[in-house]
Amino acid sequence: MDCVVTGGNVKVLAKAIHSLSRIGDELYVEPQEDGLALRSVNSSRSAYACFLFAPLFFSRYTVPGGHTFRCKMAIKSVQAVFRSLASLEKTVEKCHIELDEQKNRLTFTLHCKHGLLKTHNLSFQDSESLQAVFDKDSYANVFRSHPRLLVDTVVHFPPSLEEVTVSVSDERMWVRNHVEEEDQSKAMLTELCLASDEFDHFAVQTHNSVTFCLKELRGLLVFAESTGLPISMYFDEPGSPVVLSVTDSVLEGNFVLATLSDDPNKRKNNSRRAHTPPPPPDDFMNDDIDAYLIAMDTSIAPGPSATGPPTTPLAASTCSKQPAAANHRTRLYSEEEEEEEEEETADSAGPPNKKFCSLFFGSVLPPSSQMTTQPVTSQEVLASDSEDDEQ
Amino acid sequence: MPLSTQSQADDEQYVLVASMDNARNLSNILKAITFKDHAIFSATPNGLKVTVEDSKCLQANAFIQAEIFQEFTIKEDLVGFQVNLTVLLDCLSIFGGSTVPGVSTALRMCYKGYGYPLTLFLEEGGVVTVCKINTQEPEEPIDFEFCSNNVTNKVILLSESLKEAFSELDMTSEVLQITMSPSQPYFRLSTFGNSGNAHYDYPKDSEMMELFKCTKTQTNRYKMSLLKPSTKALALSCKVSVRTDIRGFLSLQYLVRNDDGQICFVEYYCCPDEEVEEE
Numbered sequence: 001m002d003c004v005v006t007g008g009n010v011k012v013l014a015k016a017i018h019s020l021s022r023i024g025d026e027l028y029v030e031p032q033e034d035g036l037a038l039r040s041v042n043s044s045r046s047a048y049a050c051f052l053f054a055p056l057f058f059s060r061y062t063v064p065g066g067h068t069f070r071c072k073m074a075i076k077s078v079q080a081v082f083r084s085l086a087s088l089e090k091t092v093e094k095c096h097i098e099l100d101e102q103k104n105r106l107t108f109t110l111h112c113k114h115g116l117l118k119t120h121n122l123s124f125q126d127s128e129s130l131q132a133v134f135d136k137d138s139y140a141n142v143f144r145s146h147p148r149l150l151v152d153t154v155v156h157f158p159p160s161l162e163e164v165t166v167s168v169s170d171e172r173m174w175v176r177n178h179v180e181e182e183d184q185s186k187a188m189l190t191e192l193c194l195a196s197d198e199f200d201h202f203a204v205q206t207h208n209s210v211t212f213c214l215k216e217l218r219g220l221l222v223f224a225e226s227t228g229l230p231i232s233m234y235f236d237e238p239g240s241p242v243v244l245s246v247t248d249s250v251l252e253g254n255f256v257l258a259t260l261s262d263d264p265n266k267r268k269n270n271s272r273r274a275h276t277p278p279p280p281p282d283d284f285m286n287d288d289i290d291a292y293l294i295a296m297d298t299s300i301a302p303g304p305s306a307t308g309p310p311t312t313p314l315a316a317s318t319c320s321k322q323p324a325a326a327n328h329r330t331r332l333y334s335e336e337e338e339e340e341e342e343e344e345t346a347d348s349a350g351p352p353n354k355k356f357c358s359l360f361f362g363s364v365l366p367p368s369s370q371m372t373t374q375p376v377t378s379q380e381v382l383a384s385d386s387e388d389d390e391q
Numbered sequence: 392m393p394l395s396t397q398s399q400a401d402d403e404q405y406v407l408v409a410s411m412d413n414a415r416n417l418s419n420i421l422k423a424i425t426f427k428d429h430a431i432f433s434a435t436p437n438g439l440k441v442t443v444e445d446s447k448c449l450q451a452n453a454f455i456q457a458e459i460f461q462e463f464t465i466k467e468d469l470v471g472f473q474v475n476l477t478v479l480l481d482c483l484s485i486f487g488g489s490t491v492p493g494v495s496t497a498l499r500m501c502y503k504g505y506g507y508p509l510t511l512f513l514e515e516g517g518v519v520t521v522c523k524i525n526t527q528e529p530e531e532p533i534d535f536e537f538c539s540n541n542v543t544n545k546v547i548l549l550s551e552s553l554k555e556a557f558s559e560l561d562m563t564s565e566v567l568q569i570t571m572s573p574s575q576p577y578f579r580l581s582t583f584g585n586s587g588n589a590h591y592d593y594p595k596d597s598e599m600m601e602l603f604k605c606t607k608t609q610t611n612r613y614k615m616s617l618l619k620p621s622t623k624a625l626a627l628s629c630k631v632s633v634r635t636d637i638r639g640f641l642s643l644q645y646l647v648r649n650d651d652g653q654i655c656f657v658e659y660y661c662c663p664d665e666e667v668e669e670e
Contacts, residue, residue, distance in 0.1 A: 073586065076586070080559070080586070084558065114593075117592040121588050122586055
């Protein structure tokens with residue numbers, strides 16, 4: 001890969017990397033035909049983000065044809081390249097990114113004012129492809145607004161607050177701090193109400209409320225605010241991920257965040273449903289049957305990006321073959337299954353699902369050894385097949 | 392005024408009397424060399440030199456010329472003593488070291504001679520504090536034998552451009568490698584950290600480069616931990632001269648302008664870390 005970013009786009013790239021650093025510790029780099037994909041996922045795999053920079057974003061963009069190349073590296077080291085974000089716009093004239101597969105290094109060369117040349121040679125690891133599978137277009141509730149609206153909303157919550165709950169009606173959106181049940185007596189509740197006319201687009205089909213982590217949203221807001229791009233929010237029912245995205249003609253960013261499923265009865269029913277028949281205890285791959293909503297694509301074949309705008313994502317389409325309702329009912333509970341296997345006699349309401357851990361692809365990701373040795377052709381297919389078997 | 396009530400007779404016992412209207416002019420420049428407690432003070436009729444050393448590999452000198460002081464009286468050719476620099480700095484900012492314009496601490500620094508404490512009279516807004524800091528046996532500063540005749544490469548840069556580089560340096564790297572060469576890459580700073588390596592190249596014709604005089608390609612490594620304190624001097628300075636001699640010793644000279652627009656110098660000497668094969 002060989003590409004050049006100039007002018008204000010250097011800052012856009014830097015901001016994107018900084019907002020990805022709010023998600024996870026590693027940056028997944030994948031130069032694709034349709035642009036450069038930068039992705040990150042958090043350690044509990046409950047939050048995923050992807051930026052796709054189209055070839056037009058760059059003043060030069062060439063990828064070697066014929067084979068796909070993917071790598072990952074510590075996001076901190078890439079952040080270090082763009083350390084002085086504030087002065088970046090003034091000092092950096094051109095950024096040259098070059099991937100040397102032979103030498104196993106990714107080189108960032110910043111051409112700065114006064115002829116100063118900064119070269120960062122970063123080492124990287126080969127990586128599996130990181131691909132969240134989601135179909136935001138099928139979501140019931142869609143909103144779009146200028147980032148300012150969300151920034152002004154989020155600013156009222158303390159930095160220590162982990163999660164917010166977003167509820168919608170036909171005319172309004174409420175954003176409030178999420179407080180766990182046991183803390184409710186002590187906690188202060190903050191709720192903001194946004195009228196639909198504050199949004200550029202406000203489409204509600206189901207009156208739902210979802211709870212998700214604020215940290216990642218803040219990360220995206222920093223990016224959206226600096227680029228001035230409107231933020232779109234897509235969500236469905238509790239438990240299904242919320243998708244936040246920014247798009248313009250040369251880039252697309254998608255943040256997929258797990259939401260809490262806070263209805264214990266529903267959850268119980270759902271998990272029962274998912275438990276018939278109970279999965280073979282030792283079959284690791286079978287574990288992920290329900291967690292296809294976001295799945296890791298371990299296949300070597302170039303998988304089309306689920307987030308890429310030009311093509312219909314293969315993974316997403318695999319999902320959408322199944323009835324949407326089934327999608328919603330049975331997604332996500334791989335973790336719970338595991339837990340319930342362990343404590344079959346435990347509280348019938350199921351373990352409290354406070355943490356978002358592994359909601360999507362916790363168990364989907366095989367250990368790295370398995371990753372390389374196991375000839376997994378396509379996980380989506382595997383997932384949908386077993387799903388079909390079950391139902 | 393309290394400071395002027397010092398009787399003439401009192402003054403006569405001192406071998407060194409130095410006073411200034413704004414103690415910050417002294418404390419600021421001393422901060423640029425504060426990385427160890429012990430500082431060797433050597434006063435001559437030309438002014439005051441303060442030396443701090445680390446591990447016999449690094450030496451920092453601050454020069455405060457006699458003209459910076461409103462009064463600088465010395466009765467001997469050389470007056471030397473050693474004090475705890477941290478304590479001295481605490482004393483100099485005993486009134487809080489306010490940076491509000493128009494509010495400054497006046498300083499009168501007196502030393503009676505060997506075995507006596509260093510006495511500071513500090514006055515701000517009519518309040519006087521007298522500090523006595525015990526002096527120690529002065530050590531002999533290391534002579535790095537850095538002689539301008541042996542200098543192979545020298546560049547003078549506007550500090551602004553180095554500040555950026557130093558603020559971004561990969562601190563996971565154990566060393567900072569400096570390459571100076573009459574040909575490409577001219578002046579290069581390199582780090583070798585956990586995540587890879589980084590190079591900062593300054594072309595010789597950059598506006599940031601005030602002087603470029605390199606005769607021989609030289610690559611030397613210096614311990615990052617030793618060079619780190621020099622960033623304090625860099626932050627204060629407006630220009631920096633980087634020189635290396637035949638042995639690879641590094642001299643960094645910083646030109647520092649104080650609140651009153653006067654010029655002082657801070658100098659760092661550093662031993663190279665190890666021999667590097669020239670490429």
